[in-house]
Amino acid sequence: GAVVSQHPSRVICKSGTSVKIECRSLDFQATTMFWYRQFPKQSLMLMATSNEGSKATYEQGVEKDKFLINHASLTLSTLTVTSAHPEDSSFYICSALGTLRITEAFFGQGTRLTVV
Amino acid sequence: GQQVMQIPQYQHVQEGEDFTTYCNSSTTLSNIQWYKQRPGGHPVFLIQLVKSGEVKKQKRLTFQFGEAKKNSSLHITATQTTDVGTYFCATREGYSTLTFGKGTMLLVSP
Numbered sequence: 001g002a003v004v005s006q007h008p009s010r011v012i013c014k015s016g017t018s019v020k021i022e023c024r025s026l027d028f029q030a031t032t033m034f035w036y037r038q039f040p041k042q043s044l045m046l047m048a049t050s051n052e053g054s055k056a057t058y059e060q061g062v063e064k065d066k067f068l069i070n071h072a073s074l075t076l077s078t079l080t081v082t083s084a085h086p087e088d089s090s091f092y093i094c095s096a097l098g099t100l101r102i103t104e105a106f107f108g109q110g111t112r113l114t115v116v
Numbered sequence: 117g118q119q120v121m122q123i124p125q126y127q128h129v130q131e132g133e134d135f136t137t138y139c140n141s142s143t144t145l146s147n148i149q150w151y152k153q154r155p156g157g158h159p160v161f162l163i164q165l166v167k168s169g170e171v172k173k174q175k176r177l178t179f180q181f182g183e184a185k186k187n188s189s190l191h192i193t194a195t196q197t198t199d200v201g202t203y204f205c206a207t208r209e210g211y212s213t214l215t216f217g218k219g220t221m222l223l224v225s226p
Contacts, residue, residue: 044159044219109157
């Protein structure tokens with residue numbers, strides 16, 4: 001199946017700093033990428049949907065100025081957590097959708113963010 | 117957008133017992149997808165159903181799509197410890213919308 005690579009897998013940062021997480025589709029063109037946040041033993045919480053070349057659509061309650069999403073190409077989307085605080089510590093996962101010929105979503109490996 | 121409700125939220129079974137998770141929608145779905153997320157891992161696609169009344173099997177896993185295309189189920193026969201994880205249903209609308217249920221967490225005791 002298709003591969004989505006997410007980097008880094010783990011990051012520890014100091015409070016107040018920014019962290020960038022990359023999500024790459026390695027062997028297909030991702031027309032749409034999703035960013036999720038997941039707390040322990042809980043479901044995937046959709047943060048935003050991004051389509052290549054356009055602004056991301058954020059879910060209600062997600063601060064777009066804090067969680068900056070860029071989808072500059074059909075193979076790369078980035079999520080930047082700005083001015084991180086301990087409450088931003090979580091597991092962040094991206095997923096990518098291709099054209100309708102590839103119907104399922106492919107997930108990155110996830111990034112465990114710890115803000116200290 | 118469409119919403120899918122998934123039950124139960126959590127189930128703990130003994131190895132060898134069967135397990136079923138259900139996914140329901142108030143509207144007709146064009147498709148239903150199932151994913152599995154192992155503890156500490158990321159969701160992995162299992163299967164997609166698109167036809168009314170469709171049934172698909174993968175070894176001990178049986179997936180069904182209801183006749184009205186408003187519900188779906190995933191049944192695992194004779195669970196094993198390797199089945200542990202969270203099972204999500206999802207539905208795709210068009211190019212850019214994929215809606216997930218909240219998942220069912222399965223724990224299997226040996």
